[in-house]
Amino acid sequence: MSDHDDLRxxxxxxxxxxxxxxxxxxxxxxxxxxxxxxxxxxxxxxxxGLLGRVxxxxxxxxxxxxxxxxxxxxxxxxxxxxxxxxxxRRWVLTATIAGIAAVLATGIVVAPGLTTSFxxxxxxxxxxxxxxxxxxxxxxxxxxxxxxxRIEMKCRYDAVDAYSxxxxxxxxVTDDAxxxxxxxxxxxxxxxTATPSGSTSLTVAQIRSVEVRSATDGTVLMRGxx
Amino acid sequence: xxxxxxxxxxALHDEHAPALWRYVVWLCGDRELAEDIVQETLLRAxxxxxxxxxxxxxxxxxxxxxxxxLVIDEYRSARSRHESPAAIVPDRISADHTDxxxxxxxxxxxxxxxxxxHRVVVVHAYYRGLSVAAIARILEIPEGTVKSxxxxxxxxxxxxxxxxxxxx
Numbered sequence: 001m002s003d004h005d006d007l008r009x010x011x012x013x014x015x016x017x018x019x020x021x022x023x024x025x026x027x028x029x030x031x032x033x034x035x036x037x038x039x040x041x042x043x044x045x046x047x048x049g050l051l052g053r054v055x056x057x058x059x060x061x062x063x064x065x066x067x068x069x070x071x072x073x074x075x076x077x078x079x080x081x082x083x084x085x086x087x088x089r090r091w092v093l094t095a096t097i098a099g100i101a102a103v104l105a106t107g108i109v110v111a112p113g114l115t116t117s118f119x120x121x122x123x124x125x126x127x128x129x130x131x132x133x134x135x136x137x138x139x140x141x142x143x144x145x146x147x148x149x150r151i152e153m154k155c156r157y158d159a160v161d162a163y164s165x166x167x168x169x170x171x172x173v174t175d176d177a178x179x180x181x182x183x184x185x186x187x188x189x190x191x192x193t194a195t196p197s198g199s200t201s202l203t204v205a206q207i208r209s210v211e212v213r214s215a216t217d218g219t220v221l222m223r224g225x226x
Numbered sequence: 227x228x229x230x231x232x233x234x235x236x237a238l239h240d241e242h243a244p245a246l247w248r249y250v251v252w253l254c255g256d257r258e259l260a261e262d263i264v265q266e267t268l269l270r271a272x273x274x275x276x277x278x279x280x281x282x283x284x285x286x287x288x289x290x291x292x293x294x295x296l297v298i299d300e301y302r303s304a305r306s307r308h309e310s311p312a313a314i315v316p317d318r319i320s321a322d323h324t325d326x327x328x329x330x331x332x333x334x335x336x337x338x339x340x341x342x343x344h345r346v347v348v349v350h351a352y353y354r355g356l357s358v359a360a361i362a363r364i365l366e367i368p369e370g371t372v373k374s375x376x377x378x379x380x381x382x383x384x385x386x387x388x389x390x391x392x393x394x
Binding site: 009010011012013015016017018019020023043044046047048050051053054055056058059060062063070071073074076077078080081 | 231232235236239240243244247248257261264265268269272326329330333334337338342345346348349351352353355356357358359361370372373374376377379380381383384387392
């Protein structure tokens with residue numbers, strides 16, 4: 001029909017009741033004989049009902065709101081899964097060693113390659129740098145183990161003045177995905193050296209940084225990266 | 227992590243994380259909590275990938291339901307810990323009619339995903355009940371443009387809702 005090209009876009013305005021009376025009559029006359037437009041209207045008939053489920057105020061609000069920026073959750077997600085995975089592997093390994101030990105105890109089989117599990121771990125030394133004016137001095141040894149990393153720290157708390165009080169500290173490791181974990185806490189008295197140690201399932205390569213923070217308010221006092 | 231598993235996780239994330247995040251923020255208004263909830267929801271989906279067909283129409287609905295339940299759990303445990311601010315459960319969460327709340331969100335989200343030009347004509351026409359001529363005057367565009375924008379806006383919403391599993 002000749003008017004089809006002019007009216008083909010009118011389906012939505014018709015359904016939402018926005019056409020003028022004249023336009024609506026014209027469109028209805030057209031619908032009566034145009035199967036294409038009738039089908040097109042039929043496809044959209046559910047829409048007004050669906051729109052009705054959204055309160056008007058909320059629909060209005062979508063006009064002002066900035067498109068919500070969605071944070072990228074993938075790195076965290078992958079880090080999380082990798083950690084769970086390692087924990088699982090560690091579990092299986094422990095079970096295997098226990099199994100082998102049981103076999104050894106009965107003296108039936110000598111498991112090959114078992115000695116490698118008991119070789120001394122690789123140590124990485126690390127000097128932490130003060131962040132701000134912390135009266136602290138700390139050095140660290142990262143010991144790579146089969147199950148993760150053991151962190152041994154020597155931390156000296158210098159008395160700033162005669163009134164310095166013992167303070168609580170915490171050691172944090174941050175992984176390559178940027179997630180941090182508290183691995184140790186301790187109390188240090190002025191002038192004394194503390195040797196706290198912590199452990200993590202991360203490998204040395206996955207440790208981005210090690211930090212000493214105040215356990216009271218979380219302020220980062222020292223930091224170092226392998 | 228095996229490559230195929232990492233790939234599965236990435237696919238789940240790319241396909242569902244944005245909508246899940248918008249939904250949880252809409253439910254509880256807490257962006258930080260939303261990150262945790264979305265992460266946990268996707269991990270649960272990932273762990274049961276054997277039964278979970280990420281392309282299925284119901285996948286999104288399943289994920290939204292899991293996320294909503296996690297939000298409810300979070301508020302319940304916050305309440306039992308007597309953390310007063312978090313103990314006020316938002317209406318959107320406490321509403322009994324799960325399906326209608328979810329549908330309302332799905333429609334609202336489909337609306338929010340329209341281009342601004344399309345969204346504004348729908349809001350004017352449906353929610354403010356304005357005529358094509360009035361909308362044309364307000365937006366200073368020809369009436370024909372209003373009609374065609376409404377046409378494309380509703381088509382695009384219909385498509386968006388079908389993707390979200392809303393077909394009615």
